[in-house]
Amino acid sequence: xxxxxxxxxxxxDVAIAAGVSLKTVSRVINEPDRVRGSxxxxxxxxxxxxxFRANFAARSLKLGRYGCIGVVMFHxxxxxxxxxxxxADAAEERxxxxxxxxxxAGEKMTLAEAARRMSQLPVDGMIFNLRQMVDDFDTFEAxxxxxxxxxxxxxxxxxxxxxxxxxxxxxxxxxxxxxxxxKNVYFVSGKKESLSSQCRMKGWRAALEARGIEPPEPLQGxxxxxxxxxxxxxxxxxxxxxAVLAANDCMANGVMMALRDKGLSVPDDVSVIGFDDELYKxxxxxxxxxxxxxxxxxGVRALNEVVAGLEAPSSRSRTLVSGVxxxxxxxxxxxx
Amino acid sequence: xxxxxxxxxxxxDVAIAAGVSLKTVSRVINEPDRVRGSxxxxxxxxxxxxxFRANFAARSLKLGRYGCIGVVMFHxxxxxxxxxxxxADAAEERxxxxxxxxxxAGEKMTLAEAARRMSQLPVDGMIFNLRQMVDDFDTFEAxxxxxxxxxxxxxxxxxxxxxxxxxxxxxxxxxxxxxxxxKNVYFVSGKKESLSSQCRMKGWRAALEARGIEPPEPLQGxxxxxxxxxxxxxxxxxxxxxAVLAANDCMANGVMMALRDKGLSVPDDVSVIGFDDELYKxxxxxxxxxxxxxxxxxGVRALNEVVAGLEAPSSRSRTLVSGVxxxxxxxxxxxx
DNA sequence: TTGCGAAATGACAACGTTGTCATTTCGTTA
DNA sequence: TAACGAAATGACAACGTTGTCATTTCGCAA
Numbered sequence: 154x155x156x157x158x159x160x161x162x163x164x165x166d167v168a169i170a171a172g173v174s175l176k177t178v179s180r181v182i183n184e185p186d187r188v189r190g191s192x193x194x195x196x197x198x199x200x201x202x203x204x205f206r207a208n209f210a211a212r213s214l215k216l217g218r219y220g221c222i223g224v225v226m227f228h229x230x231x232x233x234x235x236x237x238x239x240x241a242d243a244a245e246e247r248x249x250x251x252x253x254x255x256x257x258a259g260e261k262m263t264l265a266e267a268a269r270r271m272s273q274l275p276v277d278g279m280i281f282n283l284r285q286m287v288d289d290f291d292t293f294e295a296x297x298x299x300x301x302x303x304x305x306x307x308x309x310x311x312x313x314x315x316x317x318x319x320x321x322x323x324x325x326x327x328x329x330x331x332x333x334x335x336k337n338v339y340f341v342s343g344k345k346e347s348l349s350s351q352c353r354m355k356g357w358r359a360a361l362e363a364r365g366i367e368p369p370e371p372l373q374g375x376x377x378x379x380x381x382x383x384x385x386x387x388x389x390x391x392x393x394x395x396a397v398l399a400a401n402d403c404m405a406n407g408v409m410m411a412l413r414d415k416g417l418s419v420p421d422d423v424s425v426i427g428f429d430d431e432l433y434k435x436x437x438x439x440x441x442x443x444x445x446x447x448x449x450x451x452g453v454r455a456l457n458e459v460v461a462g463l464e465a466p467s468s469r470s471r472t473l474v475s476g477v478x479x480x481x482x483x484x485x486x487x488x489x
Numbered sequence: 490x491x492x493x494x495x496x497x498x499x500x501x502d503v504a505i506a507a508g509v510s511l512k513t514v515s516r517v518i519n520e521p522d523r524v525r526g527s528x529x530x531x532x533x534x535x536x537x538x539x540x541f542r543a544n545f546a547a548r549s550l551k552l553g554r555y556g557c558i559g560v561v562m563f564h565x566x567x568x569x570x571x572x573x574x575x576x577a578d579a580a581e582e583r584x585x586x587x588x589x590x591x592x593x594a595g596e597k598m599t600l601a602e603a604a605r606r607m608s609q610l611p612v613d614g615m616i617f618n619l620r621q622m623v624d625d626f627d628t629f630e631a632x633x634x635x636x637x638x639x640x641x642x643x644x645x646x647x648x649x650x651x652x653x654x655x656x657x658x659x660x661x662x663x664x665x666x667x668x669x670x671x672k673n674v675y676f677v678s679g680k681k682e683s684l685s686s687q688c689r690m691k692g693w694r695a696a697l698e699a700r701g702i703e704p705p706e707p708l709q710g711x712x713x714x715x716x717x718x719x720x721x722x723x724x725x726x727x728x729x730x731x732a733v734l735a736a737n738d739c740m741a742n743g744v745m746m747a748l749r750d751k752g753l754s755v756p757d758d759v760s761v762i763g764f765d766d767e768l769y770k771x772x773x774x775x776x777x778x779x780x781x782x783x784x785x786x787x788g789v790r791a792l793n794e795v796v797a798g799l800e801a802p803s804s805r806s807r808t809l810v811s812g813v814x815x816x817x818x819x820x821x822x823x824x825x
Numbered sequence: 826t827t828g829c830g831a832a833a834t835g836a837c838a839a840c841g842t843t844g845t846c847a848t849t850t851c852g853t854t855a
Numbered sequence: 856t857a858a859c860g861a862a863a864t865g866a867c868a869a870c871g872t873t874g875t876c877a878t879t880t881c882g883c884a885a
Contacts, residue, residue, distance in 0.1 A: 161553075161634070163871055174835045179873060189833065189881095206632075209611045210555070211871035214546035214840050217497075221588070221611070229574050231567060238565050241591035250610050252557065253587045255577035274586050275545045275557070275611045296542075298497070382773035407773045435771045437718030437743045499841055510865045515843060525851095525863065547841035550870050 162203045171199035182207060213275060220248060222459055223276035225267045226255045228284040232429065232448050236304070239452025240280065247460050252276050264293035264303075272296055278459040278466075280304060285346050300462035302455050306352045308471060313462060315455040315472040317446040319349055322476030323356025326398055326426045326444050329478060331364060334487030335396040335424065340371040341384045341408060343400040347376075353400045353428065374404045381407020388423070389415035395423055395487065402427035402443055406436065409483075420485035430479045440482045450474050498539045507535035518543060549611060556584060558795055559612035561603045562591045564620040568765065568784050572640070575788025576616065583796050588612050600629035600639075608632055614795040614802075616640060621682050636798035638791050642688045644807060649798060651791040651808040653782040655685055658812030659692025662734055662762045662780050665814060667700060670823030671732040671760065676707040677720045677744060679736040683712075689736045689764065710740045717743020724759070725751035731759055731823065738763035738779055742772065745819075756821035766815045776818045786810050 168175040173192060180188050181196040188196075199205075213219045222244055226233065244251050252274050256262040264287055271279050278300035283290075286307075295301035295312050303309055306316045330338045340357045343350030354371060361368045372387060374380035381404030388394045389412050399405035405427030409419050419425055419440070430445035451474050462468050504511040509528060516524050517532040524532075535541075549555045558580055562569065580587050588610050592598040600623055607615050614636035619626075622643075631637035631648050639645055642652045666674050676693045679686030690707060697704045708723060710716035717740030724730045725748050735741035741763030745755050755761055755776070766781035787810050798804050 161871090165871075175871090176835060176837095176873080177833085180834085183873080187833075192833080206608050208550070208871050209609065210546050210550035211840090212873080213611075214544070214550055214842085214871080215873045217840075219546070219611070226577070229570055229577075231570060234565055234567060234570050237573075238591065241562070241565075241589065242593055245591065245593055251589045253577065253589055255574065255581065257578055257581055272542045273545060275549075275555070296540075376770075378769070378771050378773040378775075403771045406771055410773050432771065433714070434712075435714050435739045435742055435768065437714040437746050439714075497841085501841075511841090512843080512865060512867095513863085516864085519843080523863075528863080544841050547870090548843080550841080550872085551843045553870075 161208070162205045163208070164205070167196065167199045167203055167205050170203060171195045209275075218277050219275040221250045221252045221274075221276050222456065223271040223274060223279035224251055224253045225271060225279060225281045226253065227262060227267070227282060227287070229255060230284070232446075233282065235448035236282065236452040236455075239449035240456045241452075242449075243453040243456040247456070249277075249456075249460065263287055263289045265289055268293075268296055268299070268301070272299060278302070278463055280455050280459055284348055286348065295466075297466060300459050300466040302458045302462070304451065304455050306348050311469060313458050313468070313470045313472075315451060315458060316474070317349075317448070317451055318473040318475045319352035319446070320356035320359070321473070322428070322444040322446065322478075323353040323398065324360040325356075325476065325478055326428075327357050327360035329426065329442075330396040330398070330424065330484065331360070331366075333424070333484055337361070337366060337369065337393060338396045338398050339369055339388055339391070339394050341374045341381060341397065341399040341404050342371050343374060343376045343404070345373070350400050353398075357398055374400065374407075376401055376403060378403045378407035378410075380404060382411045384408055385411025386415065388412070389417055396484075397423060397425045399425065399427050402429050402432040402441060405441055405443070406432055409441070420483050424484040426478075426484060442481045442483045443479050444476045445479050446476045447474055497544070498541045499544070500541070502539055503532065503535045503541050506539060507531045545611075554613050555611040557586045557588045557610075557612050558792060559607040559610060559615035560587050560589045561607060561615065561617045562589065563598060563603070563618060563623070565591060566620070568782075569618065571784035572618065572788040572791075575785035576792045577788075578785075579789040579792040583792070585613075585792075585796065597624075599623055599625045601625055604629075604632055604635070604637070608635060614638070614799055616791050616795055620684055622684065631802075633802060636795050636802040638794045638798070640787065640791050642684050647805060649794050649804070649806045649808075651787060651794060652810070653685075653784070653787055654809040654811045655688035655782070656692035656695070657809070658764070658780040658782065658814075659689040659734065660696040661692075661812065661814055662764075663693050663696035665762065665778075666732040666734070666760065666820065667696070667702075669760070669820055673697070673702060673705065673729060674732045674734050675705055675724055675727070675730050677710045677717060677733065677735040677740050678707050679710060679712045679740070681709070686736050689734075693734055710736065710743075712737055712739060714739045714743035714746075716740060718747045720744055721747025722751065724748070725753055732820075733759060733761045735761065735763050738765050738768040738777060741777055741779070742768055745777070756819050760820040762814075762820060778817045778819045779815050780812045781815050782812045783810055 164178045165175050168178045181193050281303045283305040302313045304315050327338050342354050358368045372384040385408035397408050399408055405425050412423050427441050427443040430443040432441045433439040454472050500514045501511050504514045517529055617639045619641040638649045640651050663674050678690050694704050708720040721744035733744055735744055741761050748759050763777050763779040766779040768777045769775040790808050
């Protein structure tokens with residue numbers, strides 16, 4: 154209404170305008186049932202007229218909590234979107250907002266450094282999204298008053314962790330090959346430093362060894378299709394190669410294209426499985442069977458773990474979110 | 490050291506431990522040059538010993554600002570990652586953290602509702618990432634004390650906006666076709682409600698009409714490869730179709746696959762351009778020419794605009810970030 | 826009308842910082 | 856050594872809320 158706005162409208166201003174005490178205004182906001190209807194209305198109109206909005210800082214100072222969860226992205230990749238989505242939705246549902254910081258390109262951020270920065274910000278707990286190894290992983294101790302959950306496939310001595318079951322997913326894919334009569338499985342890896350790639354490789358190895366099969370030398374890729382194509386050209390020349398597990402869908406597609414260019418057919422000559430189940434977005438009528446992880450669920454679990462730990466910060470748990478094998482037709486059944 | 494930790498260590502505790510006044514501790518943190526070296530050391534050791542960390546709420550309350558920028562994601566898609574990355578890096582560089590909230594699936598969030606929620610949070614300014622139309626877009630007025638920047642291709646009456654130049658990108662691609670001797674350009678759109686798709690279509694139309702060409706009926710897609718494939722099957726039967734502009738790379742790939750399956754070659758029979766330049770990640774030796782937008786830059790600009798507006802919240806600007814045509818070999822030169 | 830318990834409201838302190846201004850201490854010069 | 860200005864430090868209020876406890880007002884029964 155009036156154009157002359159005080160910089161900030163405080164509860165006191167509202168109280169004066171409504172002709173009540175400051176504390177009554179506070180009650181209208183926090184325990185409206187304890188205020189008479191007529192008083193409540195007066196206060197509400199005053200708030201409306203003055204454009205009052207509660208001051209976050211003062212409120213948090215008094216309450217000793219913020220209602221915010223910190224998120225540290227050590228790594229921000231495509232799959233991260235679904236995870237953030239899950240974190241944000243779960244946070245919203247439980248009445249929390251998110252405060253986010255990010256490792257900058259080139260910067261070498263340790264867990265301790267991340268914790269230090271976060272503890273300067275308005276957060277009650279925090280989530281680290283960690284996809285690569287950091288120097289102080291094993292020695293890191295979270296601040297005692299800040300529940301910390303790490304999203305990582307590695308186990309941590311003191312902090313709760315949440316992870317996709319990448320190893321289990323790879324094992325599942327591998328066993329799927331073997332159960333369909335394949336005698337061996339080749340593997341195309343992602344970037345060396347990626348924990349996802351390492352875990353997927355580990356699961357692949359484990360599955361083969363569990364059946365007494367000597368794992369062949371894995372082929373080094375870099376997540377992109379071209380590296381998969383290069384691997385495919387090599388694999389096409391191996392007569393014993395009937396099954397290829399690629400650490401993601403893009404490389405799996407590269408492998409398939411190379412095989413095709415070498416005159417081999419998928420799945421008639423070689424079977425292929427990928428990871429992440431995203432090829433169908435880019436390739437029409439995609440036939441690629443793929444291991445899909447529920448990134449959204451991962452985010453939800455991480456947030457819930459933080460919130461659950463708000464009262465018992467020293468508790469510690471380990472959560473694994475299993476993957477799903479999305480079956481299409483890129484694997485041939487060699488039995489019978 | 491000692492296991493008995495008080496819940497929170499305050500400046501006062503540090504002051505007592507160091508044998509100085511509370512204000513001196515404050516000075517050690519905020520204006521260390523005004524404190525004698527020996528005193529500074531005493532205080533630092535005391536802080537270290539007690540594990541002191543400044544209280545965000547008290548500090549913000551006194552200072553009247555938070556050092557945080559709010560980000561509202563009305564939409565969280567793949568391209569959003571790079572944008573968030575840009576926002577986060579720019580924020581970090583300028584000493585701000587990010588506070589994020591998200592529209593939940595199914596929820597119908599208006600700008601007013603987003604602003605209301607944000608103004609309860611610790612933010613000095615905010616960024617809305619808006620990729621679809623909302624009901625109150627034209628009537629929305631940002632809180633006077635909270636600089637608001639909207640990332641959207643639409644112009645807003647009172648708020649600053651930042652956007653990719655989607656229309657310009659589409660025009661650029663179209664003109665590229667025409668400059669290479671093509672007489673007409675077909676268009677495959679994304680989802681109807683997407684502003685990106687609408688803008689790209691608008692640019693395509695404008696470019697054709699500017700040269701006196703009647704735009705053919707656009708084909709409706711849904712961003713995924715299968716819809717592009719369907720469009721490609723239709724286009725393969727049109728004898729006058731030598732050039733296809735698809736609203737993203739996935740659909741462009743679908744179109745190319747359909748053309749191939751119909752016995753046509755790209756680019757010999759039909760030329761194709763896509764958007765977002767991401768096909769090379771999935772397809773080995775990709776030949777697709779594509780319009781790439783600099784999402785990261787978009788985020789950086791948006792954040793800078795907010796920070797710049799912190800002192801003059803009523804200022805208003807419109808920023809367009811141009812796209813880039815990444816040339817490969819999917820367009821044939823028909824001249825000569 | 827009076828008296829009573831319950832409901833509604835208010836006064837005041839406290840949360841942990843920083844700004845203002847007064848006071849003490851220091852290093853120099855006379 | 857005394858006196859001085861500058862540097863260092865401290866006392867106290869203030870930021871805008873909420874918790875505690877005291878006070879006022881209400882509705883109802885006697």
